Amino acid sequence: MPGRRNSASMRSKHLIVGVACILFAAVYGCSQQTPHRGDAVIADTALFVPPDTATIPHNATGDMIRYGRDLLVNFPYYLGPKGSVGSFGGNGLGCQNCHLEAGTRPFGLNYFSAHARYPQYRAREGKILTLGDRINNCIERPLNGKPMPLDSKEMVAMLAYMQWLSTGVPVGKRVHGDNLKAIALLDRPADPGKGRIVYERHCQRCHGDDGQGVIKEDGIAYVYPPLWGPLSYQPGSSMHRLIKSAQFIKYNMPNDIASWDKPVLTDEEAMDVAAYVNDDKMHTRPQPDLTNEYPVHKEKPLDYYWPPYDDPFSAEQHKYGPFKPIFEWRKKNGHPTGY
Ligand code: HEC
Ligand code: HEC
Incomplete structure (x- = not known):
């Protein structure tokens, strides 16, 4: 994963996108800025750049971060129906099938700010969930499986990776590119x-x-x-x-x-x-x-x-x-x- 920086021209593009988003938000609410979730608004208009994997430390914490990343990239091999470590996923889907590129693709269901925004009130359950609970939601629904123990090594490793990925994200905040990107709502039913x-x-x-x-x-x-x-x-x-x-x-x-x-x-x-x-x-x-x-x-x-x-x-x-x-x-x- 290259630690690339945004060029000046990309920055101005983000600024335009950001302003468009604010205008759009004023009329229709910007995508998932769901007020009932208590998320803060996007803090910056420059696209968030996650840390480079080369900077993961070579110590016990770093080992957990690397293991967590590996689990999120290769979930079915470790924890799917035929998993080598356990069987929690109920189908062959893996996290990366949706959370693209180990959860680092801008506007691609990444995990940029997830760790900074949990625990969080979730309307679906009508209560506060931890990030581990939220991961279990995805194991139960998209993966049609059963929840993992929150204190298992694998759960802790996935959380460690997500925490590392959100390095520099202020607690409770979103960063630019961490959401899905807004699209115009149609005046007719989708067909x-x-x-x-x-x-x-x-x-x-x-x-x-x-x-x-x-x-x-x-x-x-x-x-x-x-x-x-x-x-x-x-x-x-x-x-x-x-x-x-x-x-x-x-x-x-x-x-x-x-x-x-x-x-x-x-x-x-x-x-x-x-x-x-x-x-x-x-x-x-x-x-x-x-x-x-x-x-x-x-x-x-x-x-x-x-x-x-x-x-x-x-x-x-x-x-x-x-x-x-x-x-x-x-x-x-x-x-x-x-x-
Ligand atoms: C079929 C697609 C799909 C799969 C597979 C999937 N997810 Fe998700 N996940 C989503 C969607 C869609 C959301 C909601 C994002 C939003 O609200 O904008 C989500 C939300 C999340 C969130 C909350 C992110 C945030 O910033 O609030 C986490 C954490 C998460 N998923 C982890 C996982 C993990 C770990 C796995 C694998 C065990 C997984 N997901 C598998 C589609 C998927
Ligand atoms: C070049 C091959 C390719 C094409 C064409 C393609 N996809 Fe995908 N799609 C993928 C891959 C690969 C993934 C999983 C990403 C990964 O694992 O890295 C994916 C993931 C998805 C997912 C999330 C995972 C899931 O199972 O739900 C959806 C939804 C999706 N694609 C819809 C579409 C739609 C709709 C189109 C057409 C507009 C499309 N794709 C075109 C390759 C493709």
Whole structure:
């Protein structure tokens, strides 16, 4: 991982992006700046640069940091269904399939500020969670598995890596690039039919015509992860939420050519393909009971698909949009507007 610095021209680009984000935030709330989570606003407009792996110390702490990074890169080998250390993940997905490049890709679900922002109130559980609890959430939902003991060596190692990665991030703050990047909300519902065409053109060559991806020869981890089906993430995973999924896809997929500063898809294409991937009529997923999620109903994110809601909009609209009317209604009625 190179410890690269931002050039002056990149800085000014970030400044423009940052200002655009602030303007956007004023109208629709900037992406995941969910007020009910108590996150502080982005502190800086320069893109955060995580420390270089070459600076991990050569002592007992450094060994744990390196082990934690290895676990987050190769999770299925250590802790998946056929893991060498334990079996907690319930499918072949690994953290890095979503938290790209060991959790260091800007706008790619990185862990830049995660360690600085936990413990944190989580609306889904209606209580304060530690970062270890939050990791277990991802093992239970995207990985369809069971929680790890919080005091296990492996959990402590992952936390040690995340803490090291957030070196220099002030406690309780976000840094620029640590979130998913905002996209425009459409004035119409996202369209899974149109999304299918986007999928065939831009996604199928890796994720497959059946969306099941490609498993490595060892049968343990994926070359290209599945996007739906029994071996994919559960509904109720954040990746199943339309806006979040579209934000991830637009600035990271196709994985070989797209990046946050050179996206391939338009906002519309990203929303439509996210609707296709996450469509529960066309595709199946492992289905947990989500009845007890978000005990305070008005705290459900705009794009959370499981009723009941504390607003007058249908489950269909919460799933596919249009989201602006929901946003405006919630704002007017003093409800949380996060997504
Ligand atoms: C299918 C995709 C997927 C997989 C696989 C996955 N996650 Fe996540 N994870 C997400 C999404 C989406 C979020 C929500 C990010 C947000 O709210 O913007 C998230 C959030 C998190 C957070 C909170 C980050 C923050 O800054 O608040 C942590 C920590 C985390 N995941 C760790 C893990 C670990 C460790 C694994 C592997 C055991 C894992 N995740 C596997 C999709 C995934
Ligand atoms: C060049 C191959 C390639 C293409 C094309 C591609 N992806 Fe991916 N995708 C990947 C890889 C590889 C990963 C996992 C990243 C890793 O493990 O480093 C991934 C991860 C994902 C994930 C998160 C993991 C999961 O299982 O949910 C989603 C969602 C996703 N891709 C959606 C898409 C969509 C939608 C498109 C089309 C717009 C697309 N991808 C195009 C290679 C590709």
